[in-house]
Amino acid sequence: MAHEERPFIPLNIAVLTISDTRSFDNDTSGAALIEQLEAAGHRLADRQLCRDDCYDMRAIVSAWIADPEVHVVLTTGGTGLTARDSTPEALGPLFDRVVDGFGELFRQVSREEIGTSTIQSRALAGLANRTMIFCVPGSTGACRTAWREILQQQLDARHRPCNFVGLTAAADHR
Numbered sequence: 075m076a077h078e079e080r081p082f083i084p085l086n087i088a089v090l091t092i093s094d095t096r097s098f099d100n101d102t103s104g105a106a107l108i109e110q111l112e113a114a115g116h117r118l119a120d121r122q123l124c125r126d127d128c129y130d131m132r133a134i135v136s137a138w139i140a141d142p143e144v145h146v147v148l149t150t151g152g153t154g155l156t157a158r159d160s161t162p163e164a165l166g167p168l169f170d171r172v173v174d175g176f177g178e179l180f181r182q183v184s185r186e187e188i189g190t191s192t193i194q195s196r197a198l199a200g201l202a203n204r205t206m207i208f209c210v211p212g213s214t215g216a217c218r219t220a221w222r223e224i225l226q227q228q229l230d231a232r233h234r235p236c237n238f239v240g241l242t243a244a245a246d247h248r
Contacts, residue, residue: 083231085145085244086119087111088138092151092161093212094125102214103150110221111148116229119144126152128164135165139202145242146229147205151212153196161209162196169200169207176208176224183223184216204243 089111091104098104101123108118120138124130131152138144152161166172176199184192197220199208206229210220231239239245 080232080234082115083239083244085111085116085229085239085242086143087116087146087148087229088120088122088144089118090121090131090134090147090149091123091212092126092131092149093123094158096123096151098123103212103217106214106217107148107150107221110218110226111229114226114230116146126158126160128160131161131164132168135168135207139168139205139207142204142243144205145244146238147207148225149207149209150217153198153209153211155194155196159196162198165207165209166198166200168202170203171201173199173201179224180210180220184219187215187219201241204241206238206242 089104089107091101104121108121112118122134124134135147138147149161149165152159177197180197181192181195184195195211197210199206208220208225210216227233228238230237
C-alpha cells in the first residue's frame with residue numbers, strides 16, 4: 075500500500091546556550107545547531123545565551139513555551155555532572171511530558187564517538203505546551219551528533235513511522 079507523501083513543515087526553533095564562559099563570539103555549539111536547523115529548512119525563532127542558573131534558564135525557556143510561534147527549543151550546555159550543571163533540574167520541571175527515549179538514544183549514539191564518557195551526559199527532552207524541548211551537552215560535537223542522529227529526523231514531518239512535528243503547534247498551520 076502506497077502512503078501519500080507528507081509535506082515538509084518548517085519549524086520555528088529557539089536556541090539557548092547555557093554557559094558561564096561563552097559569548098556569542100565563541101559559542102560554536104549554538105552556532106552549529108543554528109547552521110544545522112537552517113540547512114534542514116527550519117527557521118531560527120530566537121537565540122539567547124545565559125549563565126548556568128536555574129532561574130535564568132527557566133525564565134527564558136518559559137517565555138518560549140508560552141509563545142505559540144516557538145515550536146521547538148534546543149538547549150546546549152549544563153547537562154553534565156559538575157556542581158554548576160543544572161539544566162535537567164531547571165528545565166525538567168517545566169515539561170508536561172518527558173521523552174525518556176531521547177536521553178537514552180543520545181547516550182547510545184554518542185558512545186560510538188566518546189566511549190563510556192557518555193554515561194556522564196544527562197541529555198533530556200520533553201514536551202511543554204506543545205513545544206518540544208531538547209537539552210543536549212555543551213560540546214559542539216555533541217550538538218552535531220544530536221542533530222544528525224536524532225533531531226534531523228524527528229523534527230521532519232516526513233519521517234515515518236512517527237516524528238515530533240505533529241505534537242507541536244506547527245501542525246496546526248498545515
